[in-house]
Amino acid sequence: MAHFFIREKKLSFFVEFPKMGRADLRDFKKGIDESFKDFTREYGEAIEHFFDPLLYFLVWLEKLFLNTPWPIIMVAIAVLVYFGSRSLKLTIGAVLAFLVIGYLDMWEDTMATLAIISVATIVCISVGIPIGILMARSNRAQTLITPILDVMQTIPSFVYLIPVVMLLGIGKVPGLLAVCIYAIPPIVRLTNLGIRLVDKDVMEASEAFGASYSQKLLGVQIPLALPNIFAGVNQTIMMALSMVVIASMIGVKGLGVPVLRAISNQYLALGVMNGLAIVVLAILFDRVSQKFGKRLQAHTESMK
Amino acid sequence: MSDTKVAIKDLYKIFGSNPSSMIDKVKDGISKSDLLEKFGHVLGLDNVNIEVKKSQLQVIMGLSGSGKSTLIRHINRLIEPTSGSIVVDGEDILSMNQTELRNFRRSKASMVFQKFGLLPHRKIVENVSYGLTIQGINKKEAYERSNQWIESVGLNGFENHYPAQLSGGMQQRVGLARALATDADILLMDEAFSALDPLIRSDMQDVLLSLQEKLHKTIIFITHDLDEALKLGDNIAILRDGAVIQSGTAEDIILHPADDYVTDFIKDINKARVLKVSSVMNNENSIKGPEIQDNVIIEDALQTVSKSGSNGAIVIKDGKKIGTVSLTDMIMAIARSTKNTDSDTVYR
Ligand SMILES: Nc1ncnc2c1ncn2[C@@H]1O[C@H](COP(=O)(O)OP(=O)(O)O)[C@@H](O)[C@H]1O
Ligand SMILES: [Mg+2]
Numbered sequence: 001m002a003h004f005f006i007r008e009k010k011l012s013f014f015v016e017f018p019k020m021g022r023a024d025l026r027d028f029k030k031g032i033d034e035s036f037k038d039f040t041r042e043y044g045e046a047i048e049h050f051f052d053p054l055l056y057f058l059v060w061l062e063k064l065f066l067n068t069p070w071p072i073i074m075v076a077i078a079v080l081v082y083f084g085s086r087s088l089k090l091t092i093g094a095v096l097a098f099l100v101i102g103y104l105d106m107w108e109d110t111m112a113t114l115a116i117i118s119v120a121t122i123v124c125i126s127v128g129i130p131i132g133i134l135m136a137r138s139n140r141a142q143t144l145i146t147p148i149l150d151v152m153q154t155i156p157s158f159v160y161l162i163p164v165v166m167l168l169g170i171g172k173v174p175g176l177l178a179v180c181i182y183a184i185p186p187i188v189r190l191t192n193l194g195i196r197l198v199d200k201d202v203m204e205a206s207e208a209f210g211a212s213y214s215q216k217l218l219g220v221q222i223p224l225a226l227p228n229i230f231a232g233v234n235q236t237i238m239m240a241l242s243m244v245v246i247a248s249m250i251g252v253k254g255l256g257v258p259v260l261r262a263i264s265n266q267y268l269a270l271g272v273m274n275g276l277a278i279v280v281l282a283i284l285f286d287r288v289s290q291k292f293g294k295r296l297q298a299h300t301e302s303m304k
Numbered sequence: 305m306s307d308t309k310v311a312i313k314d315l316y317k318i319f320g321s322n323p324s325s326m327i328d329k330v331k332d333g334i335s336k337s338d339l340l341e342k343f344g345h346v347l348g349l350d351n352v353n354i355e356v357k358k359s360q361l362q363v364i365m366g367l368s369g370s371g372k373s374t375l376i377r378h379i380n381r382l383i384e385p386t387s388g389s390i391v392v393d394g395e396d397i398l399s400m401n402q403t404e405l406r407n408f409r410r411s412k413a414s415m416v417f418q419k420f421g422l423l424p425h426r427k428i429v430e431n432v433s434y435g436l437t438i439q440g441i442n443k444k445e446a447y448e449r450s451n452q453w454i455e456s457v458g459l460n461g462f463e464n465h466y467p468a469q470l471s472g473g474m475q476q477r478v479g480l481a482r483a484l485a486t487d488a489d490i491l492l493m494d495e496a497f498s499a500l501d502p503l504i505r506s507d508m509q510d511v512l513l514s515l516q517e518k519l520h521k522t523i524i525f526i527t528h529d530l531d532e533a534l535k536l537g538d539n540i541a542i543l544r545d546g547a548v549i550q551s552g553t554a555e556d557i558i559l560h561p562a563d564d565y566v567t568d569f570i571k572d573i574n575k576a577r578v579l580k581v582s583s584v585m586n587n588e589n590s591i592k593g594p595e596i597q598d599n600v601i602i603e604d605a606l607q608t609v610s611k612s613g614s615n616g617a618i619v620i621k622d623g624k625k626i627g628t629v630s631l632t633d634m635i636m637a638i639a640r641s642t643k644n645t646d647s648d649t650v651y652r
Contacts, residue, residue, distance in 0.1 A: 199421075199424075201417060201419045201420070201421040202421050202422070202423060202424070204382065204417070204421060205415070205417055205421030205422070205423075206423075206434075207382060207409075208380055208382060208409060208414070208415040208417075208492075209409060209410065209414065209415075209434060209435045209438050209482075209486070210405075210406040210407065210408075210409035210410035210411075210435075210438055210439075211438050212406065215438055219423075220423065223425045224424070224425060299424055299425050299466045299467075299468060
């Protein structure tokens, strides 16, 4: 008899995965939730205030874009595209695209999206480049930060929306934060890579002439890494644009809002039109920044 | 001695995970290959002692991997030694802190690199003034001073070009001008001309020699090319497996090679271009002929003597006769293999 029971027990061990008890598991999850909620109650407000300047800036930029008469914006876009790309074709294309967008009644949403993308890009650059520099300087920092970047890029965005919303509620700032979490890894990675790829001989020459750390960084490393850093900026903008729809789920205005409405109400035309507007923005950003990046490496490329 | 500029004493460099634990083995004379095989450490420099006199051009020569780059980088401490001392102008380089070291590199010793090491994103004038701007000298003055050096290496007109627009030889002129612009009195040149084509290399050697005539810098010049070493060096040190196996003037090395390694090095050399009449001089009254300065090379002396149709020449120094050379002695000196063992075969 005893023998039989042991066999029975052994079998169940192989058939069913040994798991945590139901009650234990519930307490475990509850414990985490509770402690995060406590954290939110304790620090939520302080953290919100911390992001206030960002909120004011975003709101100000949105207002600026929306309140400026459209012909002036159009001229500004044409000038920026032309000086970024030095291409007449691209400039005309951009103006035409924005004329169509306005004609199809997507002007306001497009301006709101432009505002949040601009702020997100500025935040990503000003946080991402210093982190990338730190990673290039120390191997320890690199091994520490690389897995974090991997997680940020692969974790489904809905998952980190949960703590962000718990902490900051629904609104522009949590939306901006979500966009930045998703979009910052490329600029960090490419800043690190770009600096590490700087020619060792040039660095040694700089060292041999007695350059200090900041003279090496600002005079040699950053300028020579600039094409790579710029490729990072380009990717960051692209990824920020692809987050527009998800960000609109937690209260960010812009082209994502009508797309969401189109999904829940099965409005095909509305969804496609706004989706295409996002695509147009992406293509414009991409072409202009690539042309600009090419010009940056004019002299560095052809060195032996 | 007061005119010693750079003194390197008992210098050892071992590369690996725990160099200081290997130092005793190296001092006991373990070979480079044994150290690598048994202990996984690379012997970079092995008890190097070199004294460089002020305003001299010291050549350090050796095959690839013999430790030349490692040695020259110790002088401005781009590489830290495992043990030993390096004294420049009476000052111990190794005791300097970061700031002192930076100032030393800015004003005392500048460097020219095999792969040029120019800043590709800066114009020629900006590259040449790099050392000056690092020192904090304002742009206007830095450019003015740089333009003189650009002119002295023969690059006027190229101030606003970028390095990639210049040929290799021209790029190294920029490298040389950049090193000279800081007015450092020590010039470190690591295979500076090795990447250049033979004709251009010879041009650059001439540029360096003519600048040196005016500037009297203390130059440490690395090369793996014996012809270059003989042409440039006031003094030559030969490096093998990180150790100095011979040090002396070009004539010393050719007349008395220290071992088979050096003999091998010099076997293809045109001795007539290196040896001076003073090295084969004696005093025989039977010799009559034209007067020749003692520091004339045998190649030139042979021409003078054979044109005059005499059996030798009178050697003079400071206008006075100090001896004679015979035609046969000169021919023998340049024909004879410097190792006695096979000298018989030459004469037979
Ligand atoms: N950072 C390093 N780590 C390990 N070994 C090195 C390092 N640098 C140089 N070495 C070794 O030291 C020896 C001398 O190198 P180097 O000074 O570059 O020679 P050279 O300039 O004469 O060609 C070589 O065996 C080389 O492999
Ligand atoms: Mg070398």
